[in-house]
Amino acid sequence: NATAKAELGRATWKLLHTMTLRYPETPTQDERNALASYFRLSARLYPCGECAAEFQMLLKKFPPQVGIYFSTAPPIFTCTQTSSRKSAAGWLCFLHNQVNERLHKPEFDCANLDATYDCGC
Amino acid sequence: NATAKAELGRATWKLLHTMTLRYPETPTQDERNALASYFRLSARLYPCGECAAEFQMLLKKFPPQVGIYFSTAPPIFTCTQTSSRKSAAGWLCFLHNQVNERLHKPEFDCANLDATYDCGC
Ligand SMILES: Cc1cc2nc3c(=O)[nH]c(=O)nc-3n(C[C@H](O)[C@H](O)[C@H](O)COP(=O)(O)OP(=O)(O)OC[C@H]3O[C@@H](n4cnc5c(N)ncnc54)[C@H](O)[C@@H]3O)c2cc1C
Numbered sequence: 001n002a003t004a005k006a007e008l009g010r011a012t013w014k015l016l017h018t019m020t021l022r023y024p025e026t027p028t029q030d031e032r033n034a035l036a037s038y039f040r041l042s043a044r045l046y047p048c049g050e051c052a053a054e055f056q057m058l059l060k061k062f063p064p065q066v067g068i069y070f071s072t073a074p075p076i077f078t079c080t081q082t083s084s085r086k087s088a089a090g091w092l093c094f095l096h097n098q099v100n101e102r103l104h105k106p107e108f109d110c111a112n113l114d115a116t117y118d119c120g121c
Numbered sequence: 122n123a124t125a126k127a128e129l130g131r132a133t134w135k136l137l138h139t140m141t142l143r144y145p146e147t148p149t150q151d152e153r154n155a156l157a158s159y160f161r162l163s164a165r166l167y168p169c170g171e172c173a174a175e176f177q178m179l180l181k182k183f184p185p186q187v188g189i190y191f192s193t194a195p196p197i198f199t200c201t202q203t204s205s206r207k208s209a210a211g212w213l214c215f216l217h218n219q220v221n222e223r224l225h226k227p228e229f230d231c232a233n234l235d236a237t238y239d240c241g242c
């Protein structure tokens with residue numbers, strides 16, 4: 001059932017993007033570990049097997065802690081994904097675009113993040 | 122913005138219920154720890170402050186590992202919330218009903234869980 005899978009995906013992306021956009025501007029080490037663990041556990045427990053495998057592979061390639069996630073050579077940006085709200089949100093936007101590409105969906109302009117996600121709180 | 126908060130809530134409940142309904146029938150200890158950690162981190166990172174506080178309070182009262190979560194006296198059911206798909210899904214349904222009650226929403230009949238949540242995978 002592709003509709004149910006798509007609805008689950010939309011719900012999940014909504015939660016994840018809103019979460020990174022409410023993540024602290026200057027998180028503590030403990031908050032950084034919490035976000036990284038949350039993403040790893042999400043990828044493990046995600047209730048669509050094919051998607052979970054893809055999610056885990058992406059986290060391996062672009063880990064939530066430290067890693068190069070965006071590169072036009074030169075320069076190469078080495079980013080610490082959970083080091084701030086901006087980094088976390090930008091990293092997740094990039095990750096979602098990787099999934100979009102694989103599913104032949106248009107790339108999302110990460111400059112529009114703030115305008116798209118409002119948690120109402 | 123109450124609409125955005127409600128939309129975020131609906132998206133989150135959808136993910137969480139679908140997750141417990143795809144959780145293993147007979148999980149390993151490692152899988153049980155993963156689910157318990159996932160819920161604790163979700164409650165901590167949930168991007169609506171008031172809801173996150175409520176979520177954390179509920180997890181304290183009805184922890185994901187072991188605890189009494191449903192009681193008509195007698196009998197009192199002592200359940201190990203992450204010990205099986207059925208326990209995990211039933212526990213989360215109960216938790217959601219606690220939130221429903223506080224928000225003056227109707228109680229959901231947990232017998233309808235399987236019919237309501239389909240991840241399409
Ligand atoms: C971790 C994960 C892995 C997945 N893997 C698969 C898979 O392997 N196979 C499969 O069929 N489906 C997969 N899905 C589901 C898939 O990504 C979509 O959610 C689903 O196909 C519905 O797509 P959609 O076009 O409605 O938009 P979605 O991709 O769900 O996006 C929802 C909305 O978010 C916004 N958006 C789009 N791109 C971005 C971005 N980069 N950053 C921020 N916001 C953005 C847009 O407004 C869009 O309408 C996965 C979902 C998740 C969460």
Ligand SMILES: Cc1cc2nc3c(=O)[nH]c(=O)nc-3n(C[C@H](O)[C@H](O)[C@H](O)COP(=O)(O)OP(=O)(O)OC[C@H]3O[C@@H](n4cnc5c(N)ncnc54)[C@H](O)[C@@H]3O)c2cc1C
Binds near residue numbers: 131216221224229
């Ligand atoms: C952890 C958490 C805490 C929240 N705390 C608050 C808060 O403090 N204040 C606030 O205003 N909002 C809070 N929310 C949002 C709130 O719970 C609702 O999501 C929101 O008000 C939208 O409600 P709804 O009527 O569309 O249905 P929702 O409660 O979002 O439920 C969505 C659908 O799930 C099904 N459902 C209902 N009950 C159950 C159940 N027990 N088990 C399984 N399925 C069920 C129904 O089909 C329902 O339509 C919280 C959300 C979460 C995830």
